[in-house]
Amino acid sequence: MIPKPGADRSKRMIEMDNVGFTYEAGVEALRSVSLKISSGEFLAIVGGNGSGKTTLAKLMNGLLRPSSGSIKISGAPAESQSIAELSKTVGYCFQNPDHQLFCTSVEDEVMFGPKNLGIGLEESRERMERALSLMGIFSLKTMSPFSLSLSERRRVTIASILAMTPQVMILDEPTTGLDADESSELMALIRKLNADGRTIILITHEMKLVAEHADRVIILSDGHILLDSDVRGAFSDLEILKASRLLPPPVTLLASRISSIGISRDLLTSDEFVFELSRRYGSR
Amino acid sequence: MTEDHSQGGPPVAQPPLAQAPQANFVSPKTVAIYGVLTALTAAITIITVIPFPPTKGYFNLGEAMVFFSALIFGWRAGAICGGVGSAIADVIIGYGYFAPITLTAKGVEGLVTGTIARLNGGKKWSSVLGIFCGGSCMVSIYFLAEVIILDTGIGYALSEMLTVNIPQVAIGGTLGFVLAHYVRKSIRLPK
Amino acid sequence: MKGVFDLYTARDTFLHRLDPRVKILAVLFLSLLGFIMTNLIPLFTLLCFIILLLYLTRSTFSKAYFALKFVLRLMVLITVLWPLFDQSGTPVLAALGPIKITEPAIWRGLTSAIRIGCLATVWYILMFTTTQRDLVRALVKMGLRYDFGLALAISLRFIPTFGFTIESIKDAQRARGLEFDKGSIIRRSKNYIAVLIPAVVYALRTAETLSLSLQSRAYGARKDRTYMREIRMRSSDLVSLVIVVLLFAIPAVAKFVFGAAI
Ligand SMILES: Nc1ncnc2c1ncn2[C@@H]1O[C@H](COP(=O)(O)OP(=O)(O)O)[C@@H](O)[C@H]1O
Ligand SMILES: [Mg+2]
Numbered sequence: 001m002i003p004k005p006g007a008d009r010s011k012r013m014i015e016m017d018n019v020g021f022t023y024e025a026g027v028e029a030l031r032s033v034s035l036k037i038s039s040g041e042f043l044a045i046v047g048g049n050g051s052g053k054t055t056l057a058k059l060m061n062g063l064l065r066p067s068s069g070s071i072k073i074s075g076a077p078a079e080s081q082s083i084a085e086l087s088k089t090v091g092y093c094f095q096n097p098d099h100q101l102f103c104t105s106v107e108d109e110v111m112f113g114p115k116n117l118g119i120g121l122e123e124s125r126e127r128m129e130r131a132l133s134l135m136g137i138f139s140l141k142t143m144s145p146f147s148l149s150l151s152e153r154r155r156v157t158i159a160s161i162l163a164m165t166p167q168v169m170i171l172d173e174p175t176t177g178l179d180a181d182e183s184s185e186l187m188a189l190i191r192k193l194n195a196d197g198r199t200i201i202l203i204t205h206e207m208k209l210v211a212e213h214a215d216r217v218i219i220l221s222d223g224h225i226l227l228d229s230d231v232r233g234a235f236s237d238l239e240i241l242k243a244s245r246l247l248p249p250p251v252t253l254l255a256s257r258i259s260s261i262g263i264s265r266d267l268l269t270s271d272e273f274v275f276e277l278s279r280r281y282g283s284r
Numbered sequence: 285m286t287e288d289h290s291q292g293g294p295p296v297a298q299p300p301l302a303q304a305p306q307a308n309f310v311s312p313k314t315v316a317i318y319g320v321l322t323a324l325t326a327a328i329t330i331i332t333v334i335p336f337p338p339t340k341g342y343f344n345l346g347e348a349m350v351f352f353s354a355l356i357f358g359w360r361a362g363a364i365c366g367g368v369g370s371a372i373a374d375v376i377i378g379y380g381y382f383a384p385i386t387l388t389a390k391g392v393e394g395l396v397t398g399t400i401a402r403l404n405g406g407k408k409w410s411s412v413l414g415i416f417c418g419g420s421c422m423v424s425i426y427f428l429a430e431v432i433i434l435d436t437g438i439g440y441a442l443s444e445m446l447t448v449n450i451p452q453v454a455i456g457g458t459l460g461f462v463l464a465h466y467v468r469k470s471i472r473l474p475k
Numbered sequence: 476m477k478g479v480f481d482l483y484t485a486r487d488t489f490l491h492r493l494d495p496r497v498k499i500l501a502v503l504f505l506s507l508l509g510f511i512m513t514n515l516i517p518l519f520t521l522l523c524f525i526i527l528l529l530y531l532t533r534s535t536f537s538k539a540y541f542a543l544k545f546v547l548r549l550m551v552l553i554t555v556l557w558p559l560f561d562q563s564g565t566p567v568l569a570a571l572g573p574i575k576i577t578e579p580a581i582w583r584g585l586t587s588a589i590r591i592g593c594l595a596t597v598w599y600i601l602m603f604t605t606t607q608r609d610l611v612r613a614l615v616k617m618g619l620r621y622d623f624g625l626a627l628a629i630s631l632r633f634i635p636t637f638g639f640t641i642e643s644i645k646d647a648q649r650a651r652g653l654e655f656d657k658g659s660i661i662r663r664s665k666n667y668i669a670v671l672i673p674a675v676v677y678a679l680r681t682a683e684t685l686s687l688s689l690q691s692r693a694y695g696a697r698k699d700r701t702y703m704r705e706i707r708m709r710s711s712d713l714v715s716l717v718i719v720v721l722l723f724a725i726p727a728v729a730k731f732v733f734g735a736a737i
Contacts, residue, residue, distance in 0.1 A: 063646050084652040092650045098680075099640070100647035102672035104470050112669075116652030144470045146676065160651060309622035312689035313682075319629025320682040324674060326630065327637035332670070334663055345667055352675065369630065376482065376634075378545035380598030381506075381591060433510075434594070435587050439560035440553050455664045463671055467679075 011039040012075060013168050013199050014060055014090070019069035021055055029055040030223045032069070037201070039167065042194045044202045044210040044231070047220035048245045053203045054095070056220065057170045060201075062086040074167075088117060091166030095173045097153040101145040106137070106156050109145050113164040124163070131162040135189055151182040155189075168199040175206060187213055208249040211235065211268035219246065236266040317357065318365055325349040325369025330377055343448050346370055347422075347456020348463060350390050351415055354398035355464035362394025362418075385429040393422035411461060419453035481635065482542065482602040486533045490604045494712040495613035497719065498601045504723040509593040511727055515582065517737045518589045525596050534603040542602075546595040550588040557584025607631040612706060625694070629685065637678065644673045 014037040021030040029052045037043055045053050058064040059071060062083040071078040074089050094100060103109040107128055114124040132138045135155040140148065145156055154174060161169065171190065175183040191213060194200045202214060210217055210231060217234045219227040219241075227240050235241070235248045247253070255267040255276070262280060267273050309315075329346030350370065354362025371387040374380060397418030401411045426449055430441035485491075490498070505525065512518050529539070557580060564579030601610075607628065615624040645655065648669045655666055708716075729735040 058646070061650060063649060082654070083649045084654055087650055087652055094643070094647040094650065096643070098677055099644045099673055100651065102669050102676075104466070112653075113651040116654075146470060164652065309620075309694070311686075312694050313686040315622055315626045315694070316629065316682040316686035316689060317679075319626040320633060320678045320685065322626065322630035323633035323637050324678045326634050327641055328671070328674070330634075331638055331641050332667055334660065334667075345664065345671070348667075348671060368627070372630070372634070375598055375602060378542045378595070380596075380602075381594030383598070434591060436553050436591065437557040437560055437584065437587060439556035442560075443556065451660070455660070459664060459668065459671060462668060463675060466672060467675060 009038050009040050013037050013039050013041075013073070015072040015075075016059070017070050017072075019059060019066045019071060021052075021059060021064060022067045028223060030059070033223075033225055034069075035218065035225065035228060037168070037199060039199055040194070040197055042191075042200045042202070042213060042215045044204060044214035044217045045220060046203075046205055046207065046210060046217060046246060047226075048205065051220040052223045053220055054172060055223075057092055057172055057201070057203055060168075060170060061090040061092045063092065084117065087113075087164055087166065089166055090168045090170065091161035091164055092170045093158050093161045093172060093174065095176065097150070097157040100157055100160070101153060104144055105142050106132070106145055106148075107141045109156055110160045110163050113160055117164060127163040127165065128159075131159040134162060134193065135159040136185075151178050151186065154178070154186070158189075162193070166198075168201065169193060170201040170203065172203045173205075174202070175204065175209065183209075205246065207235075207241075207246060211249045211252065221245075231268065232266050235268060318361060321349070321353045321357070321361060321365035322369040322372070325353070325365055326373040326376070329370055329373035343452040343455075344373075345456055345459060346373060347419075347452050348459035350394050351397055351418070351457055351460025352463045352467075354394040354414070354418065355401050355411055355460065356467060357398075358402065359395045359398025362398035363391045364394075366394030367391025381434070385426065385433065389422045389425040389429070392425060393418040396421050411464070415457040415461060419457050423449045423453060481607070482534075482538055482599065483606050484532070484534045484538060484603060486604070488531060488533055488604070490528065490532050490600065492711075493604070493715055494706060494708055495601075495605050495609045496617055496706070496708075497712050497716045498605060499613060499617070500716065501719045502597050502601050504719050505597045506594055508723050508726060509590050509597070511730060512590070512737050513586070514737055515586045515589065517726070518586060518593065522589055522593050522596070525593055525600070528600050529596060529603070532600060532603040534599075538603065539599075542599050543596065546592060549595070550592050553588040553591060554581075554584045557581070557587065609706070616706060633681070637674065640677055641670060641674050644670050644677075647673075 014035070016033055016035050019030060019033045020028070022028045033056065045056060047053050055064065059066055060073070062078060062081065062085075065079065073081070073086060078086060101109060103112060110128040110131055111124045114127050115121075119127070129138065129141075132141060135158055137152060137155050137159065140152060140156070145153060148156065158169075158171070158174070174186060174190070178186065187209060190200060190202070202209065204210065214231050217227070217229065217231050218225055219234065221243065226243065227234055227237065235252050241248055248256075249268065251267055251270050251273050252265075255263055255273060256265045259265040263276055267276055325346055328349050329344045332345040334343055334345070346369070350362060350366030353365045357365075367387045367390045370390040371383040374383045374386045379386075395418075397414040400414035400417055403414075404410045423445060427441050427445050430436045430444065431438060505521070509518065509521060512521065558576045559574060561580040561583060562575055562577065564577040567575045567577050568581075569576045605613075611624050611628045611631070614627070615621055619627075648666075649655070653666055653669055655663060657663075658666075726735075726737050730737050
């Protein structure tokens, strides 16, 4: 059985203090980033292309090491731990599934991570089956990953990270290239992972996803944190969103435009909008 | 930069397409596959550099791509993509003086491997024999070229052969074989 | 090993403006010159000349360093290893059991190292100053079939892309606990299967898309295709070509006709 990570909100999973990162080529991708992420949070990291989202994520599981500042994972300094060790705590799911799928069957693919961590065959198998069920693709177990649709391949990659039982899951633009239905199905599964107690860090530039699912949002712009607040607070600050070239979901824009008729301006989802309208004009 | 000698000439009257001489080019698929395999061979040669602690040397896995191209797409692809891709990699990473030798050595390697691998109906053992013969050709061409043409001295040529080329062929051959086997089994190939 | 996939640096020097065909021939003739020379002083002069031209390309320091560091390592290796295998000549400077170090062997090693230095560095005169597009166009002008030229252009275009893809694949597998720099050679090489397979699959998918786009752009519709930009020889190109030919021809005639020691 996979030990269920407890959602003890007071536990610090990731702590970054004044972290900077410069690529070899001289590109300064992050500047003095400080943040704290607690266990069980559903955090969204948003920002335009090239704002440093992927770089930030790679720093969290050791794929990149900070040029300055310090990072603590689960209270322990990250620099003394290898990527393999860190990936037991922080799982990073890459943007493009085709950059990691290579096995002849989905089950081998998902067992690859646990085996690398030195976990026995029996337990690897159990983890694999549980991860596949969690992602709703148990029936694909013996298929070749290359014969699957993009949506299915993406679930396989998430399952392959899940099987390493990390307490924190970073998902880099998991809905890119998916249609509306596939996207909302996937988000429902990710929410379930969060409800089970895992910390979720969602990297995206779809503000609709952020509004509907995240508790907290970090806006990155040009390598530094422009805003770190709860989602409602972030969307009420239209100026900051504009400055970082982000558009709030249409519903929020609409609410803000017609706020003069007495509607609250920080509405995030269409459900909230309908509720607000019916509160104001009485449901018929 | 190069503007001076590159002004477009005045438009020339063209015969209509139907009467125009038809090009006897290779198919677009072939152009695409050859281009891409060449690029991949070069990129893998440049990036997958593995230290070889016994001699503090380095070797790369570009060899795997030469064998792979030859086994899957035949001797022609093996020779062209393997030879040109490896030669481009040489130029990029600072072994430019080797480029003509590499072009020959890896080209022959791909050619021999691709030819022998198709013998006997393309059985597994033909592939293994092909890799062995192709690899041997590559190692000998490098050795002879270093001694005779580049005049690097027997010492350098021998140490290069034993510490780099032979391990590289052994490992590249194995990986190329596995790769070809895998790709045949589970991927629909463009052909 | 990352970063430098394209050695070209945009500048406006004489060498940048030179017809790429002349530069290709120059590399060829200077290499041949390196081969026919057998003495230390002429070879050293040639090396200095090549380095002067390299300096005139005004390339960046990082590219020059990247390109030349392997060459230096190699030159040192040849100089050191040569005397160990070349036992001929006197005086003997040192002896250890069956191995003796002789003075002529040291000079021969040095000569060979400098020749390799010439052959290795001369390429960068071309690579630092010529765009990939001009390079391929020049080769086609010099007789390379257009379709092979196209394949070559495609491959040059995709090397950096594939480079980044491979790095990204390595990272993706690292995130799944795979370690590339641990364990025996066999183990390390085996780990690369997890990189090579996605890379090959990605490349073959790219080829499929590419072939469709070639077809939709009427590749091969007619043989007498026209070009947007033509390369033409100017008088300065011709003068340079003559100089390059003479640079090779004069020493060659001196050596093979008059028996001069060069
Ligand atoms: N390997 C790399 N080498 C050099 N610069 C890079 C590399 N990867 C990303 N960058 C640069 O770092 C910045 C941040 O990139 P990234 O973190 O990928 O942004 P995002 O994921 O938000 O699109 C960009 O300016 C990008 O060009
Ligand atoms: Mg990104």
